[in-house]
Amino acid sequence: MAKRKAKPESLSPSARAPKSGPDSAVGMVEVAWGQLETWCRDHVPDLLDVLNPGASAAEIATLERAIGRPWPADVRSSLAIHNGQAGRQIGASFVFGLELLDTQQIAHYWELWAGMTDYNAEYREDITSVPTGVIQPDYANPGWIPLTKAASASHLAADLAPGPTGSAGQIINFGRDEWEKWVLAASWGEFLHSYAKFLESDDFRVIYPEVDSWNVNFEPVFRFVSDEGRASTRHGYAALIDWRKQGYWPLR
Numbered sequence: 001m002a003k004r005k006a007k008p009e010s011l012s013p014s015a016r017a018p019k020s021g022p023d024s025a026v027g028m029v030e031v032a033w034g035q036l037e038t039w040c041r042d043h044v045p046d047l048l049d050v051l052n053p054g055a056s057a058a059e060i061a062t063l064e065r066a067i068g069r070p071w072p073a074d075v076r077s078s079l080a081i082h083n084g085q086a087g088r089q090i091g092a093s094f095v096f097g098l099e100l101l102d103t104q105q106i107a108h109y110w111e112l113w114a115g116m117t118d119y120n121a122e123y124r125e126d127i128t129s130v131p132t133g134v135i136q137p138d139y140a141n142p143g144w145i146p147l148t149k150a151a152s153a154s155h156l157a158a159d160l161a162p163g164p165t166g167s168a169g170q171i172i173n174f175g176r177d178e179w180e181k182w183v184l185a186a187s188w189g190e191f192l193h194s195y196a197k198f199l200e201s202d203d204f205r206v207i208y209p210e211v212d213s214w215n216v217n218f219e220p221v222f223r224f225v226s227d228e229g230r231a232s233t234r235h236g237y238a239a240l241i242d243w244r245k246q247g248y249w250p251l252r
Contacts, residue, residue, distance in 0.1 A: 025074035025169070028189030033081045035196035046211035050092050055083035055103050063103045067110055067145060072169035074189040075147070075158050079103060092214040095195060096236030098148035098156065109146045109155065113174075116140040128180050130245075134166040135159060135181040144174050147188065150237045154178055158188060173241060182241060185250045194250035 040047045055063075060076055071079075084102030085094050094100045101109065119139040129135035136143075143161020154175030160168050171185040185191035198204060208216050215236075222239040234242070243249040 025072065025187035025189035026077045028187070028193045029074045029077045029081070032189065032192035032196045033078070035200065036192070039196065039199050043206045044209055044211060044214060047092065047094070047214060050085045050094055050211065050214075051100070052083040052086055052102055054081050055079040059083065059103045063107055066107045067142075069143075069160055071145070072158060072160075072187065074169070074187050075145075078188055078192065092211050094214075095148055095156075096240055097215045097218060098150050098237055100148055101146060105149070106146060109149065110142070110144075113140045113144065113146070113155075114142040117142065123179075126179050129163060130180065130182050131165070133163045134170070134183055135163050135172055136161060137163075137181075140174070144172065147171075150175070150235065152176065152235070152237070154237055156184065156191070159183075173237075182244045184240065184244050190250055197251045 037048065057080075060071070060079055063079075064070055082100070084105060085092075085100040117138070117140050120141075123139040124137050127137045127139065129137060141161055144155075144157040144159055146155035146157045148156040152175065154173060154177070157172055157174055159166065159170045159172045162168055162170055166183065167186065169187050170183045171188055171191045172181055172183055174181060185194065203221060204217070205220070206217055207220070208214070218236050218239075222234045222236055240249060
């Protein structure tokens with residue numbers, strides 16, 4: 001089992017569970033994107049060019065019709081500010097090394113995964129939700145709307161079909177090898193707020209200001225030492241799940 005070298009000091013154990021607060025989620029999105037844009041201008045200006053302009057009301061409405069259900073207000077607000085990122089730019093996946101999806105990509109990956117629900121019965125006994133009952137014990141679910149994508153075919157998603165003790169709009173992990181599902185934030189607004197706070201903290205340093213090397217800047221934070229004593233670096237997605245397991249994410 002891999003051992004974390006250390007947790008960033010900004011990850012406080014007080015963040016034991018995501019807070020609910022749908023009324024404030026839209027405001028959190030607007031504030032968080034303002035913080036993220038300011039941070040990028042001050043530290044990696046070219047990173048702003050990776051982000052798309054906001055989606056139009058028509059594009060968001062088309063996405064909602066394709067998925068067959070309305071979106072949480074904070075997700076709509078986020079898409080209206082930045083409609084994902086421009087293609088897949090090597091080395092510059094905006095969120096923790098994860099590609100931020102635009103409306104067309106969201107529809108594409110949603111349709112792909114919605115067609116995999118036949119695997120649910122086969123894999124249900126292998127799937128867990130932490131805490132139990134917060135997330136449906138499915139391999140794929142049409143209520144999970146992907147917002148990011150990792151190269152490993154894992155996603156962060158807005159969960160519009162939560163388990164009996166969950167809440168609609170919570171942000172979860174799911175994907176090809178995601179057998180353990182976690183709530184990573186109560187809303188997309190809370191997730192973006194935590195990400196902005198992380199970048200602004202003393203734990204993150206820009207070592208390589210070139211946009212093509214953006215992902216490399218996370219390596220010192222995500223480094224760990226294996227049981228055999230070998231130093232290695234986890235992908236940002238894996239480290240994020242690890243922080244949530246330890247109760248240090250989302251940030252407050």
